[in-house]
Amino acid sequence: xxxxxxxxxxxxxxxxxxxxxxxxxxxxxxxxxxxxxxxxxxxxxxxxxxxxxxxxxxxxxxxxxxxxxxxxxxxxxxxxxxxxxxxxxxxxxxxxxxxxxxxxxxxxxxxxxxxxxxxxxxxxxxxxxxxxxxxxxxxxxxxxxxxxxxxxxxxxxxxxxxxxxxxxxxxxxxxxxxxxxxxxxxxx
Numbered sequence: 001x002x003x004x005x006x007x008x009x010x011x012x013x014x015x016x017x018x019x020x021x022x023x024x025x026x027x028x029x030x031x032x033x034x035x036x037x038x039x040x041x042x043x044x045x046x047x048x049x050x051x052x053x054x055x056x057x058x059x060x061x062x063x064x065x066x067x068x069x070x071x072x073x074x075x076x077x078x079x080x081x082x083x084x085x086x087x088x089x090x091x092x093x094x095x096x097x098x099x100x101x102x103x104x105x106x107x108x109x110x111x112x113x114x115x116x117x118x119x120x121x122x123x124x125x126x127x128x129x130x131x132x133x134x135x136x137x138x139x140x141x142x143x144x145x146x147x148x149x150x151x152x153x154x155x156x157x158x159x160x161x162x163x164x165x166x167x168x169x170x171x172x173x174x175x176x177x178x179x180x181x182x183x184x185x186x187x188x
Contacts, residue, residue, distance in 0.1 A: 001060060004034050005041060010064035011132035012043075017125050018055050018180035034060070044182075053179045064132035072160040077142055086113075092146055099139040106141050106155050113145065124177060129168025137163050 001009045033051065034043045041062070044054040061067075077094055080087045087094045095113060097106040111123075129150065138157045146152040150168040157163050 001032065001034065001043065004032060005060065005062075007062065009060055009062065009133075011061035011067070011130060012058045012128075013061055013130040015056060015058035015125075015128040015131070016180065017127070017177065018053065019177045030055075052182050054182065055180070057180060058128075061130065061132060064130075064134075067130065067132045067165065068134060069154050069162045069165050071162065072142055072144070072154075072156040074142070074156075074158065074160045091148065092144065095143040095145070097141055097143060106137055106143055110143055110145065110153060122174060123171035124174060125169065126172040126177060127168070127170040128166060131164070131166045133164055135161065135163045 029048055031046050031049065031051075032043060033046070034041055036042075041060040043058060043060055044051070045056045046054045077087075077096075080089075080094060081096050085096050093113065095106075095109055097109045127150075135157070137155060140158045141163065142156045142158075142160075144154050144156070150170045151166075153164075153166040153169060154162050155164040
């Protein structure tokens, strides 16, 4: 998106996912289309040239500084964790994540947590109010999740500074996700 817009993208808002697209098969081609509407930039991602049924639509956030969460009190969170990787208190879950061979990113741990919180039922993102990127995700971080859905999630570095914030995350089972239809006849 940054290449297409010629400037830094801080995040995305009002995301909606359609049916999951398998990217591991040969021949999948994703196309990004960005439409400027005044000061806003709307986007859609379509697979294999199917622009009337995109796999994701949303809006680009060019300046997300006003969306920055407060820093995390790392010492307090470490006391709550007591050496564990997870702490739950009502609707708040704190995960302590360190990069290992088995996990590629802290978001992998988050999706596992989402599945576990739904009795192991696989879940996929369906809608997201916003995701804002503040800095690179480090090899060790803390992730605070506020649930139930729509959930909020903030990934913090070991220094307590926010690195990634998601608000309004709603998930669905794979069979509950349907293709997005941008057919003009349906929209009227």
